[in-house]
Every structure is written in C-alpha cells, then in structure tokens.
Amino acid sequence: MAILITGGAGYIGSHTMVEFLNAGRELVVVDNFLNSKPCALERVKQITGKDFKFYEVDLLDKEALERVVCENGIDSCIHFAGLKAVGESCQKPLWYYHNNITGTLNLCEVLQKYNAKRIVFSSSATVYGNPSSVPITEDFPLSTTNPYGETKLMIERILKDLHTSDPEWSISILRYFNPIGAHKSGLIGEDPQGIPNNLLPYITQVAAGRRERLSVFGNDYNTPDGTGVRDYIHVVDLARAHLKAIERAEKITGVEHFNIGTGVGYSVLDIVHAYEKATGIAIPYQITPRRPGDIDECYANPAKAAEILGWKAEYNIEDMCRDAYNWQLKNPRGYDD
Ligand code: NAD
Ligand code: UD1
Numbered sequence: 001m002a003i004l005i006t007g008g009a010g011y012i013g014s015h016t017m018v019e020f021l022n023a024g025r026e027l028v029v030v031d032n033f034l035n036s037k038p039c040a041l042e043r044v045k046q047i048t049g050k051d052f053k054f055y056e057v058d059l060l061d062k063e064a065l066e067r068v069v070c071e072n073g074i075d076s077c078i079h080f081a082g083l084k085a086v087g088e089s090c091q092k093p094l095w096y097y098h099n100n101i102t103g104t105l106n107l108c109e110v111l112q113k114y115n116a117k118r119i120v121f122s123s124s125a126t127v128y129g130n131p132s133s134v135p136i137t138e139d140f141p142l143s144t145t146n147p148y149g150e151t152k153l154m155i156e157r158i159l160k161d162l163h164t165s166d167p168e169w170s171i172s173i174l175r176y177f178n179p180i181g182a183h184k185s186g187l188i189g190e191d192p193q194g195i196p197n198n199l200l201p202y203i204t205q206v207a208a209g210r211r212e213r214l215s216v217f218g219n220d221y222n223t224p225d226g227t228g229v230r231d232y233i234h235v236v237d238l239a240r241a242h243l244k245a246i247e248r249a250e251k252i253t254g255v256e257h258f259n260i261g262t263g264v265g266y267s268v269l270d271i272v273h274a275y276e277k278a279t280g281i282a283i284p285y286q287i288t289p290r291r292p293g294d295i296d297e298c299y300a301n302p303a304k305a306a307e308i309l310g311w312k313a314e315y316n317i318e319d320m321c322r323d324a325y326n327w328q329l330k331n332p333r334g335y336d337d
Helices: 013-020 038-047 060-070 086-091 093-113 147-165 199-207 234-247 268-279 303-309 317-330
Strands: 002-006 027-031 053-056 076-081 120-124 168-176 178-180 214-217 233-234 253-260 283-290
Touching: 002 013, 002 093, 013 027, 013 076, 013 178, 027 253, 053 147, 060 093, 076 093, 076 234, 086 093, 086 147, 086 199, 086 253, 093 120, 093 147, 120 234, 120 283, 147 199, 147 253, 168 234, 178 214, 199 268, 199 317, 214 268, 233 234, 233 268, 233 317, 234 253, 234 303, 253 303, 268 317
Parallel strands: 002 027, 002 076, 027 053, 076 120, 120 168, 168 253, 178 233, 214 283
Antiparallel strands: none
C-alpha cells in the first residue's frame, strides 16, 4: 500500500520524502508547485536513489485528486500542502481559507471514500497564540492572530470532528515549532521566493552576501537578551517525526496532537552567534522596531512526542546553521541554479 504525500515538493515535504523512501516506504506525491519547483523532486530521487509516482495536481481539483487516490491503492496520507506566509494571509485571507481549508476538505472526502482513513497533518505552534507561559504542552489553550493560523486551527477542529463522526480514522496532528536547516547533502533546502520573512533564511542570505545586514525585530521583549525566543528544529528531525507518527497511526485509531520541537528556546541574538560560530562568517545586524504580531517566547515541551512516538530531536543549533549555509553555498539562487 502507498502513502499519499501532499505538498511533497515543498521544504518539509521534500525532506520527509527522503526519510520515508530511505525507510523503504512506497510514496505517491501530489503538488501544484504553487510554492515549490519540480527540481526538488528530482533531488529527492538523487539523494535516495529511489523512485516514486508524482502527479501535478491541485487539491482544489477534487476529481484529479480522486483519480490519484483511486488508481494507487493509497492507505494513508501525510498532508503538507498549504499556503504558509502569515503576512500574505492577512492581505489575501480568502485565498488562504480557500486553498488550505477547501483543499483539506477535498482531501479528507476522497481519503474517506477510498477507506484511506489515516492522516498526519502539518499544524503549527502558531495555534498556541501568545502562550501565557513556556514551555508549551499540547493541552495549552488555543488561539490565533491571523488567517494562516486560523486555517491551522480550523483544520485541527475539522479533523477532530471527522474522527468523532467516524472512529475508524487515525489522525496525527503535528504542531511544528520553527523548522530550519537543510539535508546534509546540500541538495534540498528552503527556497524562499523574494525577501525571506523568516529569520534563518534571512541570516543565510546575509552570510552569502545577498543582503547587507539582518534587521533584529525588537530588543525589548521579556526575554534574557530582549530579542524574541523560539524553538528551532532541524528539518530532518522534523521529517523523522512524520515516520514515527505514521507508524503509530498504523497501530491505533484516534486523534492525537504532538509538539514537534527541541524543547530549547534560542533568542535572535543566540541564533546570530550560533550561525557565526558554525560558519565562521560575521552576520552584521541592526536593531529595528518590533514586527507586529510577534511574541516574546515560544518553545515546546516535547515530552509527549518522546513518550508516545519515541521521537526526539537529535541535531543541535550549530548543525542547523551549518546545514542551512551548506545548502545556500551549493545553491546560491535556490532551485533556480
Ligand atoms: P512549502 O510552501 O515549502 O510546501 C508546501 C507545498 O504545498 C508546496 O510545494 C506547494 O506548492 C504545495 N501546495 C500548496 N497548496 C497546494 C494545493 N492546493 N494543491 C497542491 N499542492 C499545494 O511549505 P513547508 O514549509 O514545506 O510547509 C509544509 C506544511 O507545514 C504547510 O502546511 C505549512 O503551513 C506547515 N508548517 C510549516 C512551517 C514552516 O516554518 N515551514 C511551520 C509550521 C507549519
Ligand atoms: C513565523 C510565523 C509563524 C509560522 C513560523 C514558521 C509570524 C508572526 N509568525 O514564526 O506563524 O508558523 O514563522 O513559518 O510571522 N526575526 C528578526 N528578523 C527577521 C526575521 C525574524 O528579528 O528578519 C525574529 C522574529 O521577530 C522572531 C524570530 O526572529 O523573534 C523568529 O522569526 P520567524 O523565523 O519569522 O518565525 P516566527 O515569528 O516564530
């Protein structure tokens, strides 16, 4: 039986494909390249020496999606496909709601019809809003501040209701903290279009000389050095969590939520210094005003994933910085090179 990967050409999807193919899993991949390039899939084949079926399909095209599921004996799904930029979601909320939610509804309807009632969903720590304390456990109150976050929270609720209506479903909701880094081969990595929104891709472009200096968004947060604290996790560790999640979903039915983070919080300045140490390159920066919507601190208590999934992050912050830089060095213009 094959596993359907939606959004497999994207940053996290491509790294997860490598781990699944190396584990001998049969994959069928769909992506519409809304935010990715076909080259990423070629690179996955290059790294693993393994093949998989690919369909250029939009989740909004339910008939095409149904053909893929029907023809390939799909029995489970890892669902990455979605739009993910917070700022853009505030400017184009209808597009975000339609793509992320309608896409997921189509997917679940098709999976249910073909009795493939096993799904791992990419949620985000954004569903914890501005947490009242850290580290965050899975039972913290949920809230969001932007349409992107709303789509994650709504999909979590849709999946819960789906299981209530049909207990044969096995649903694993992974709440990612801040994925960074790249595969150690330097063949796949994060390929942001335009000016990067997130910290690590921005620092990486400063290191490579594509941008002059980093803007550190505020140094008056309630944190040890005043800059925002986050839980950065190596994308390969994150990818491996999906393998553990599907193995668990193959054994039990139900809905489970897991924090996927390291449990360690680093400030923006910690990351600048770790990057400098890992690469030997100075990162010039300036302190600028806060970015609206940013919070002081966000890091996971990942004990539940350790206990139930048997998963734990293995890479440290310098590994993450080194691998991000290695990807940048080998692909100065991302997949366009
Ligand atoms: P990405 O943009 O690199 O990958 C998403 C992929 O989905 C892309 O290849 C895109 O082309 C595809 N896609 C989007 N809409 C589609 C549709 N309607 N039909 C078919 N394909 C479609 O993003 P990523 O960083 O790999 O994130 C994967 C998932 O994890 C997303 O759901 C994202 O919201 C979630 N997530 C990401 C982060 C992060 O920091 N990267 C953090 C938390 C959660
Ligand atoms: C952001 C999103 C979050 C999403 C996550 C992963 C916002 C408000 N939140 O999280 O919903 O799940 O990305 O995609 O966009 N920083 C700088 N300078 C920069 C960039 C960032 O100082 O140029 C700081 C930020 O203020 C923050 C930290 O670096 O303190 C991390 O920022 P970022 O990488 O954008 O991730 P989040 O804001 O945690």
